[in-house]
Amino acid sequence: MAVTDEAIEKIKGMIVSGALRPGDRLPKESELAAALGLSRNSLREAVRALSLIRILDVRQGDGTYVTSLDPQLLLEALSFVVDFHRDDTVLEFLAVRRILEPAATAMAAARISEQQLDVLAGQLDRLGDAPSVEELVAGDLEFHRGIVQTSGNSVLCSLLDGLSGPTTRARVWRGLTQEDAVSRTLHEHRAILAALRDRDAEAARSWATAHIASVEQWLRASL
Amino acid sequence: MAVTDEAIEKIKGMIVSGALRPGDRLPKESELAAALGLSRNSLREAVRALSLIRILDVRQGDGTYVTSLDPQLLLEALSFVVDFHRDDTVLEFLAVRRILEPAATAMAAARISEQQLDVLAGQLDRLGDAPSVEELVAGDLEFHRGIVQTSGNSVLCSLLDGLSGPTTRARVWRGLTQEDAVSRTLHEHRAILAALRDRDAEAARSWATAHIASVEQWLRASL
DNA sequence: GTCGTCCCAGACGTCCGACGTCTCACGTCA
DNA sequence: TGACGTGAGACGTCGGACGTCTGGGACGAC
Incomplete structure (x- = not known):
């Protein structure tokens, strides 16, 4: 499995397990990439994918956050x-x-x-x-x-x-x-x-x- | 809007309009990136996002294809x-x-x-x-x-x-x-x-x- | 002629480092 | 007290390099 796919699964796991809760802010890209053992570029692909389906909310200049995870969203x-x-x-x-x-x-x-x-x-x-x-x-x-x-x-x-x-x-x-x-x-x-x-x-x-x-x-x- | 988001919309548009049909192969990443006016890295983010929701099927060593787009998929x-x-x-x-x-x-x-x-x-x-x-x-x-x-x-x-x-x-x-x-x-x-x-x-x-x-x-x- | 093997061009996968752009917070000044 | 400017820090984008994998053609044995 590609490192990006692993990253998607790991981020998903962190949310499902409750380590990351709705509204929580993720570590900055460089840190999270290091923590998950991949490059910032590859991590960004994972974040972008999760952002498309409204799991994550990326705000330029600010940070990346877990959305409310409401069914509606x-x-x-x-x-x-x-x-x-x-x-x-x-x-x-x-x-x-x-x-x-x-x-x-x-x-x-x-x-x-x-x-x-x-x-x-x-x-x-x-x-x-x-x-x-x-x-x-x-x-x-x-x-x-x-x-x-x-x-x-x-x-x-x-x-x-x-x-x-x-x-x-x-x-x-x-x-x-x-x-x-x-x-x-x-x-x-x-x-x-x-x-x-x-x-x-x-x-x-x-x-x-x-x-x-x-x-x-x-x-x-x-x- | 970010260039990656534009790329997502453009690729979506190509599929919805019929320019790209189910099973079709996309131009290789470097060419598509040039055609859409962005870098290969940013294009990859778009492709990865569309791949997560089963719109595109990326095969390493081969190429990127439009999936069957079946409701089931x-x-x-x-x-x-x-x-x-x-x-x-x-x-x-x-x-x-x-x-x-x-x-x-x-x-x-x-x-x-x-x-x-x-x-x-x-x-x-x-x-x-x-x-x-x-x-x-x-x-x-x-x-x-x-x-x-x-x-x-x-x-x-x-x-x-x-x-x-x-x-x-x-x-x-x-x-x-x-x-x-x-x-x-x-x-x-x-x-x-x-x-x-x-x-x-x-x-x-x-x-x-x-x-x-x-x-x-x-x-x-x-x- | 057919089949299996080997090899390589080409495509995606990953990484690095640099720079641009935007936000937010803090400190300054009126 | 409030408006404003400024800067640190975060995401956004880029170019290039190299790794990894696949598909298909060349080649030789049967």
Whole structure:
């Protein structure tokens, strides 16, 4: 195994074992390199790799720190990876979202506050009846994220965020050319919101499932 | 933005745009560094980072290649990230698994072959009535993976693999000290298998849910 | 002709030393 | 007391040198 890979494993070990805790500062590069028995260049490759996936936070002129290691932060790296997938796997990602999002929406029904409901309603109102594709994609993202965030499970929230981030969603909408796609989407969003306001978890789950299923159906037909 | 980060973005762009396709070989480090306008050292940091998340495959003495970019491969990096999460987030991961796994198990009911059913049954038989904790963890992993793989969705499969890989599962079992945990788990596995053999998707889903819920319950009580 | 072996060009792996750039903290001065 | 300048120290980048490994071609035995 290359010394750089060893260094990655050792740094990982120091964090997992608790020797390095979230927020801790690492020894400076030259010292850590000496301690791990490799050159500064090779160590930097290890640090850079761990920094890409948000394990470490490198600040020029200051030092290198362990991040908070929050699920939200670590799963951010997921969207980076998801960007690489080819178009022909979009349907598989959508199928996973179809499993997760209805569950998250149902969980939100019991927890969402009146204030948050009003915020979501305001979003939909501002979007109007005939938004542009860019506005719709942004609004769609914001709407679902707002709901999922109140599910109370940060892992679930981050996972959905990563799986259906801006890039994926844009790819989906690029494939949706049907006339009534926009109006049906807006209608379904309002139905989900109404179910949440009624605290009806099952209705919310069903509307969320139907919402994603219809997107899936359109997409399957247009591929 | 640092030159290394720029290099990461440029290489990502080359892949996403299709200029570099899965399996393609990159120019040698010195040439690519010159083309991107940075030193070989800095370029290596970028390549190393992309290699950690399985975007690139570096072979000493040969060259650097784009991987297959299969969901299965890319989501492998997920388990690396999951290893860093603290114990207090295990329940959140388990809650997500409780959403995904029943769905995957239900999907498998319609697709699993008689041969695969026999393989799973053989696994359970070999495990016996009183396996060690290590054997049980390994068997548990193998059993669920065998089912999920027949769901037909590689993204779903890889995601579950990453979320509940060896490390996470070992952490869960470490917390399970109750006497009847082992026998109840084995019983539930057999129930899931019976439902699959009956092609009863709803029964399979319910048993999978109950199975994870009981693990969740034990874990919550023992934390 | 086929197969196995040897050898080497070429690519990645590692290291060193130097210098640039940025932060933070400290001390100065109004 | 506050703003400002300055310097030590950390990361950022570079070029070159050498080590290590792989793949493929040349060569010879069968």
